[in-house]
Amino acid sequence: MLELAAELRQWALEGRDFAVATVVAVHGSAPRPPGAALAVNDEGTVIGSVSGGCVEGAVYELCRTALDNGLSTLERFGHSDQDAFAIGLTCGGVIDILVTPVTAAQRPHYLEAWGAAAGGEPVTLVRTLAAPFGVLLVRADGTGSGTLAHAPGLDRTAPAEAVALRDTGFTGVTELGSRCAQRVPVFVESSVPAPRMIVFGAIDFAAALVRAGKFLGYRVTVCDARPVFATAARFPEADEVVADWPHRYLDAQHLDGRAVLCVLTHDAKFDVPLLERALRLPVAYVGAMGSRRTHQDRLNRLREAGLSVAELARLHSPIGLDLGARTPEETALSIAAEIVAVRRGGSGVPLSGAAVPIHHDGPPSAAGRTPGSAPELMPGLRSARSGVRA
Missing domain, CATH: 3.40.50.720 (NAD(P)-binding Rossmann-like Domain)
Incomplete structure (x- = not known):
């Protein structure tokens, strides 16, 4: 959601409720990378994009639903060979989208992140991908606020790991936590000054x-x-x-x-x-x-x-x-x-006639995971919605 920071900050300052859909993981060929976002406010106004048009209508409805019930949802969209009219990506890829409602209770927590991102300051949002959905803001100086609410001590150790990822410009799914304890899948969204x-x-x-x-x-x-x-x-x-x-x-x-x-x-x-x-x-x-x-x-x-x-x-x-x-x-x-x-991580060869991917995930990140790739976020998730009150 940080790519829409300036617009979302303005909506929040106006006291509007809205929901934000964020691409958290991409599998195969997809139009937009992790971090791409679409937001819908309480008047039905839309900003941003998550797929270049393929699934925007369905994501819009997910955002409206999140505004109505206050539930975060994680949705997977992919190409359907069985039904040519099914909601999915015609490019053949799969994307995982996290929908987060932002109402009066959550606005203050996100305002600082949006203000920093809109002002060109380094900032990171770390969000969990399973219940209970949590969010941790990591500032430029490495201090954090909020909670991931998944493992004892994770809120204390996660900021340093997030800063190390932010230094590489990383946005995507990884795991945080002690090597000898529970490792929690999270979506790390980094906003950094232009390279x-x-x-x-x-x-x-x-x-x-x-x-x-x-x-x-x-x-x-x-x-x-x-x-x-x-x-x-x-x-x-x-x-x-x-x-x-x-x-x-x-x-x-x-x-x-x-x-x-x-x-x-x-x-x-x-x-x-x-x-x-x-x-x-x-x-x-x-x-x-x-x-x-x-x-x-x-x-x-x-x-x-x-x-x-x-x-x-x-x-x-x-x-x-x-x-x-x-x-x-x-x-x-x-x-x-x-x-x-x-x-x-491209080869530089012509795509026509070459058996190479159209979209490359790029070289491995410092976290040991290729940006844009992701583990199975929720077992069995196949266009199935999982709602938890934000």
Whole structure:
């Protein structure tokens, strides 16, 4: 529900009752990921989406029912081969949706979470998926409020686990709790600031990559040691333009595991000290532009600088996928495509004729579970509703 934080906060401040349906798990091919949400208020107004249209009508009715009876429900929607007109996903996937009523009693508890998310602050909501349905708010500083009401001590230990998941940008189903005691299935929903993309090299290709990075939802910085080129006028769509030596700027940054670094300078005096540092950082992607000859020379210099085989293997160079790109815009597309493939675990091969999934769950999360995948949330749950008063 955090993706609708600004709108839900406004409804709550207006004193409205409403219900929120949130995708908590995806199995196979589905239009929207975990965290996607649809909300219905007491006037019947709808915001958001959970399936791109496939099951919105049924989810709307679930929300109206939750508003009437005050019950949380967990529903599974999937494709039905037996009945072409059955409510389900035509794409063949399965989604689990948690519907939560938010009335006067619950509003204060969620308001803080929505305010933080709408303001761009890190915040996490942890919700249980079986009776008794509970919710725990985990703030940016790691403190928590609320209760999961499932296992002794879980409210005390869950915030630290939730913060570790939030640092990776995780949203999905996992299990929390002591390894030697009961592990509780929960839905962890993280709202974090936009991931960083740093483009080193203020060249024409960088301008196109800035636009692609913004389109993908990154906070984009352009950095170049040459002040005459590193200007806001040349990169009006960048969030930040910095005139500094690339390695010195990188040294001053605090980057998380979602950050991507794109080195477009293809000049050894900039590239080598920069990549020597970048390839030792726990970031999601490091790519460098240049010919294959430039790449081999760069590798030799980095080996001489002491980088290991494993560290060098993290370098995506020449940067981008093989699209036959020529123009800056085409090159930016090839780089953006590689970033998405690395982020989501894609192969980069054409989907036509290839026996590969259309939607990839991505690389394993820090919690040991692939984001978007989930265990059986409730045994035997097959489009069967389970209601418990919120």
